[in-house]
Amino acid sequence: MSTPALSGPAPAALRLHPLRDSATMLRRSLRRMLRYPSMTVTLVAMPVVFLLLFVYVFGGTLGAGLGGAVPGGAAGGRAAYANYVAPAIILMTVTAAVQGTAITIAMDLTEGIIARFRTMHIARVSVLTGHVLGSLIQAMLSVVVVTAVAVLVGFRPAAGPGGWLAAAGFLAAVTFALVWLAVALGQVSGSVETASNLPMPLVLLPFLGSGFVPTDSMPAGLRWFAEYQPFTPIIETLRGLLMDEPVGNDVWLALAWCAAIALGGYLWSRWLFNREPAR
Amino acid sequence: MSSTRTRPAIAATGLRKSFGDQVVLDGVDLSVPAGTVFALLGANGAGKTTTVRILSTLLGADAGDVRVAGHDLAREPDAVRAAIGVTGQFSAVDNLLTGEENLLLMADLHHLPRAEGRRLAARLLGQFDLTDAARKPASTYSGGMRRRLDLAMTLVGDPRVIFLDEPTTGLDPRSRRNMWQLVRDLVAGGVTIFLTTQYLEEADELADRIAVLDRGRVIAEGTAEELKRRIPGGHVRLRFADEQGLDAARRVLGQVTRDGDALALRVPSDGSLRSLRTLLGRLDDQAVQVDELSVHTPDLDDVFLALTGGPTDEKVTIR
Numbered sequence: 001m002s003t004p005a006l007s008g009p010a011p012a013a014l015r016l017h018p019l020r021d022s023a024t025m026l027r028r029s030l031r032r033m034l035r036y037p038s039m040t041v042t043l044v045a046m047p048v049v050f051l052l053l054f055v056y057v058f059g060g061t062l063g064a065g066l067g068g069a070v071p072g073g074a075a076g077g078r079a080a081y082a083n084y085v086a087p088a089i090i091l092m093t094v095t096a097a098v099q100g101t102a103i104t105i106a107m108d109l110t111e112g113i114i115a116r117f118r119t120m121h122i123a124r125v126s127v128l129t130g131h132v133l134g135s136l137i138q139a140m141l142s143v144v145v146v147t148a149v150a151v152l153v154g155f156r157p158a159a160g161p162g163g164w165l166a167a168a169g170f171l172a173a174v175t176f177a178l179v180w181l182a183v184a185l186g187q188v189s190g191s192v193e194t195a196s197n198l199p200m201p202l203v204l205l206p207f208l209g210s211g212f213v214p215t216d217s218m219p220a221g222l223r224w225f226a227e228y229q230p231f232t233p234i235i236e237t238l239r240g241l242l243m244d245e246p247v248g249n250d251v252w253l254a255l256a257w258c259a260a261i262a263l264g265g266y267l268w269s270r271w272l273f274n275r276e277p278a279r
Numbered sequence: 280m281s282s283t284r285t286r287p288a289i290a291a292t293g294l295r296k297s298f299g300d301q302v303v304l305d306g307v308d309l310s311v312p313a314g315t316v317f318a319l320l321g322a323n324g325a326g327k328t329t330t331v332r333i334l335s336t337l338l339g340a341d342a343g344d345v346r347v348a349g350h351d352l353a354r355e356p357d358a359v360r361a362a363i364g365v366t367g368q369f370s371a372v373d374n375l376l377t378g379e380e381n382l383l384l385m386a387d388l389h390h391l392p393r394a395e396g397r398r399l400a401a402r403l404l405g406q407f408d409l410t411d412a413a414r415k416p417a418s419t420y421s422g423g424m425r426r427r428l429d430l431a432m433t434l435v436g437d438p439r440v441i442f443l444d445e446p447t448t449g450l451d452p453r454s455r456r457n458m459w460q461l462v463r464d465l466v467a468g469g470v471t472i473f474l475t476t477q478y479l480e481e482a483d484e485l486a487d488r489i490a491v492l493d494r495g496r497v498i499a500e501g502t503a504e505e506l507k508r509r510i511p512g513g514h515v516r517l518r519f520a521d522e523q524g525l526d527a528a529r530r531v532l533g534q535v536t537r538d539g540d541a542l543a544l545r546v547p548s549d550g551s552l553r554s555l556r557t558l559l560g561r562l563d564d565q566a567v568q569v570d571e572l573s574v575h576t577p578d579l580d581d582v583f584l585a586l587t588g589g590p591t592d593e594k595v596t597i598r
Contacts, residue, residue, distance in 0.1 A: 014357055014358055017390060020390060021388060024388055027387075028373065028376070028384055031375070031376060031380065032373070032375045035375040035376070035416065036375060111373070111374065112367055112369045112370050112372070113372060113373045115337060115365075115367060115369075115371055116365065116367070116371035116432070116433075118336070118337055119335045119337060119363065119364075119365045120360055120388060120436070121357055276339055
């Protein structure tokens with residue numbers, strides 16, 4: 001058979017295979033990341049630079065100001081601040097990674113291959129789930145690298161194996177939620193330039209919470225915002241898990257935020273992907 | 280399936296599409312018998328790509344009934360997608376993947392077993408003359424190679440109906456001929472092909488039937504021969520040394536068109552030896568001096584001149 005024959009699929013073959021197609025698309029995403037490594041390197045470099053900046057440049061002064069509000073903070077100094085800021089930097093790794101997701105999605109949508117996927121008999125959502133799973137893996141690997149660097153510069157987590165496992169699972173949940181949001185942002189942006197700017201608030205939010213300084217030190221209005229925005233319970237939970245301290249209600253609040261963001265991001269993404277192109 | 284042999288592979292009636300208040304398709308009817316090549320001929324902006332995007336489930340139509348491969352486009356888009364292959368105007372390959380990886384990606388999405396996918400990819404790479412470039416990223420491919428890879432990817436699913444949107448636009452003449460041969464091979468295998476083109480020559484070479492699309496309407500349809508007969512666009516171009524010669528020829532020949540600002544006239548002609556002899560005889564009788572003579576067969580310009588009335592600036596010069 002040198003040319004395709006006139007043989008169509010039987011109606012039974014019209015069943016969709018979302019899992020299998022998602023696995024195929026995941027392989028495509030991972031392969032694309034390997035072919036375009038500068039993106040991954042940039043995404044890991046950003047939190048590392050912030051880590052070094054906050055520990056070595058600001059750490060001495062900020063550490064002295066932690067005071068008794070934070071466990072271990074009374075000891076003050078650079079060492080205490082390294083422990084305080086590391087969870088925020090780890091979370092920043094995740095937000096940087098999902099910024100990469102938005103850019104990748106926007107880049108991918110400008111390529112003709114997405115139009116090809118749309119004309120093929122495949123589970124449509126797999127185009128998106130491939131990106132989501134790929135970004136999840138990329139983000140978790142970035143987190144491992146950044147955490148290792150944090151330990152090198154003085155981060156001393158107190159967590160046992162169970163705490164580490166819980167922290168990893170919790171970070172995966174946070175990443176999963178933010179990646180779905182980024183997939184929507186990448187689609188809605190329409191250009192690669194916009195896609196790199198739209199998720200910027202995600203990168204800034206840890207600063208406007210308990211990520212870098214305790215919220216008590218903030219003016220009233222900002223403190224109110226900082227205490228109720230999603231990143232504060234997320235950071236507090238992560239800090240608690242890594243430092244082996246009780247996480248209280250924060251973990252449930254954080255997980256509820258994650259569930260809401262994931263569901264909203266997924267529904268928004270799916271709607272954006274299935275909507276008809278304007279032209 | 281035998282049912283698609285008797286029924287047309289593509290049947291559209293009253294297809295309409297607007298973007299905002301801009302009407303792109305204004306009641307298009309198309310019928311393409313299975314196993315044939317159908318060419319949609321038109322200028323840029325005529326609505327060719329919109330037609331392909333609707334027929335290939337990328338866009339919804341505002342109105343109209345469409346059946347592709349026996350399935351209703353609006354009600355069973357999945358069944359349509361399972362039967363078609365699309366190679367668009369803008370290449371639909373993954374630039375970061377190699378040619379081979381692109382084909383294996385398609386094989387995986389069609390759920391072919393691994394070994395079968397590898398065999399098929401190797402066979403298509405050979406058939407499309409891409410074996411040497413198989414391990415290179417598609418971003419390094421030339422325009423012609425990219426188009427071939429694009430078509431090869433389309434073939435992975437054994438589609439029964441293939442849409443080719445301007446398959447040779449931007450290709451050099453050799454790549455264009457290669458693409459034509461690939462299309463002929465496909466048709467020999469029983470596939471139905473719906474192609475769009477701006478080149479009458481291309482439609483002439485490949486298509487069993489041609490429809491001319493202009494401003495969202497099909498203004499002519501038929502075989503290449505039928506269409507050419509309807510288009511009296513062939514002409515003889517006469518170039519003169521000076522205005523006197525040109526004016527003399529004008530007086531002799533009557534129904535001619537000045538060819539722009541050049542010292543040249545276009546005389547309608549079917550290009551046959553007999554009509555040329557008559558023309559030369561008339562010019563000779565009046566001793567009109569002609570510098571140069573060339574015969575032009577109908578091209579898309581002529582199709583549009585004849586069928587749409589053509590650009591107005593040309594019209595005013597016709598006597």
